[in-house]
Amino acid sequence: MTEPFADGTSFRKEVRTWLADHLAGEFGALRGLGGSGREHEAYDERIAWNRHLAAHGWTCLGWPPEYGGRGLSLVQQVIFHEEYARANAPAGVNHLGEQLLGPTLIALGTREQQARFLPRIKAVDELWCQGYSEPGAGSDLAGVRTQARRDGDDWVIDGQKIWTSLAHAADWMFALVRTEPGSRRHAGLSYLLVPLRRDGVEIRPIRQLTGTSEFNEVFFDGARTRADLVVGAPGDGWRVAMATLGFERGVSTIGQQVGFARELAAVVAAARSNGTFDDPLIADRLATARLGLEVLRTHALRTLSGEPSPGADSVQKLLWARWHRELGELAMDVRGPDGLTVGPGYGLEEFQTLYLFSRADTIYGGSDEVQRNILAERVLGLPKEPRG
Template sequence: MDLTFTPAEERFRVELRAWLADNIPPRWRSRSFWSAIGAAEAFELRRDWERRKYDAGFAGISWPREYGGRGGTPGMQAIYDEETQRAGAPPTVNALGLAFLAPTVMAIGTDEQKRDIIGPMLRNEVIWCQGFSEPGAGSDLAALRTTGVLDGDEFVVNGQKVWTTNAVYADKMFALVRTEPGAQRHRGISMLLIDMRSDGVDARPLRQLSGASEFGEVFFTDVRVKVTDCLGGAGDGWSTAMLLLSFERGASGIAQYTAFRGQFDEIVAAAAAFGRTGDPVLRQRLASRIVELECLRYHSMHILTQIEKGAELGAESSLTKLQWSHTHQELWETFDDLLGPEATLTRPRPDADLRGMQHEAMWSRSVTIWGGSSQVQRNIIAERLLGLPR
């Protein structure tokens, strides 16, 4: 495991850090700013931020130059993840496209798909959402029932997707659709690229306990999708999805560690404000969170070292997803412990604005579900890494 970066990578850090300092408004660094403005305004601010990053040369850090990227090293990507988190930069509005769909298209897309998808995505002209989960197919993704019936050179799609991030804002969706009638489980599934403005697409927001509506449900009624808008080949959607999910689960974890370390400091500051720093039980819980965070950091550097050596992560990506999701969840459970029964109140402390922290605590309940639930990850680890029987 290599814990260092090259001189060129450190020069990139200095350049990026200076640009972030000059371009992030101080008010953006406050949780209360983002929780106070409307969701639509927040989305547009973040979308414009992505455009400015692209114009400045800080988009697609590790993407090949042929696709409009910077052609940087995995170390530069890790530094980008670390520094943007540390600077309080807003999260991307196009994460599902940039982090997961784009590398999949680069790997297995047709020349036309690479031309039409990658550039507009990097320039933030097209926002993508992911259509995997359905009302009866969440962790058991192979149970999906949305169908695509071939009609000439088009698929006619009918069905429903749910828990779709940015469904009401997205321009397009990459969706798993059952395109071979009668096929069971993992067979006969295709990944279709669907225009969200097509006739028959109805995206509706889902209001969460936190008050946010970042998720949506999407209904398809006789939606027509060209055969050429199938990624990875008709009937091969399951293997395409597993490739895509390996990118989702297998990032080094540097960004997560940096974000969680800052969140830990927020929780400690809240404990001090509430006069709880002398509580031995709370102190022990906070100490345990630090240990877990540092374990995540070292694991993240191990994964980064493997990526730099050209290793294929495969099933090992499930280890990363399992570790960071539980680290995040346990961190915010400690925040709930700090508030006690008052954690259920809209305003638990009249003298402190905790809305942003409460939203993060509520959001943390989801991270062991999306991207493959922890139960699924443990099965993958048991079968493919440890060789245990099914």
């Protein structure tokens, strides 16, 4: 592999060339598949593509070499995600394992946990989902009520998770559960690694506005996981969960923004094609969207390259979620009355899927209201919101 250079030119050429050579034949047919609201598209084929990436050293780029990664610089990771998105490569299937759990285990896991799980994450042999949200505690993570109790060498889990992305396709879940009876809020929580293909686990897909079922309900009824599959100490789950959330808004957001740029370009092209670009209001909104995308990129790069700034993750989530939701609204306005009808069998076209899925952007991953409370209370030092 090419050694890093200050400007990244050689590495960018390497990534671009590799993608052009390998996104061909059967893999070439996967270009553009699996985006937001379309996670079901060619799922098995996309797993094969992700394993192909792994076999050629294109997974876990930022992991340290001693944990099986390539130890690439921040610049190189950004370049890879940019080129991957620009190549219109298919959406990955291993984000939760590679970008969230893997770094969490590297930072806080035991050697045994690292040896057991990291190689399988890197090879895309085991897929993961995140068990945080619950009914009545969707964005209030400290309000989780799913319980786990020790029974010999196992944890026994009872409760329910909801809005669990891709649980129906996952082998394992990293879950925040309450392990100290009578504890409240941040205390008494533990971060468990839970096998899903076992007795005591039921997964029910949730049908969404897009007609797909990325999200799921997961029910635990006496489900078991080994006692040593707790990350950090029992009762220290809040700290571990916060570490995972920090990794969630990492370098892959740059690739996300390149995908946003591709969506915006499609909206601009449609506006030029159907004449709505001549409407001054539409033209102004398109220009505002372009400027907003530059703000997203600048903020992300500043956050990634500098010292950690309190509240930066919350600001990033607020920026991209609102921007993307407004892009969905703009896309439908450009589409006009034709966007109000769907094809046979609820066949949604591109802008309709974008609009419907982006309605959830300001809710999932931490709602706007929660992010604003975090900034108000933890950054600005304002009084905490009253709780009933």
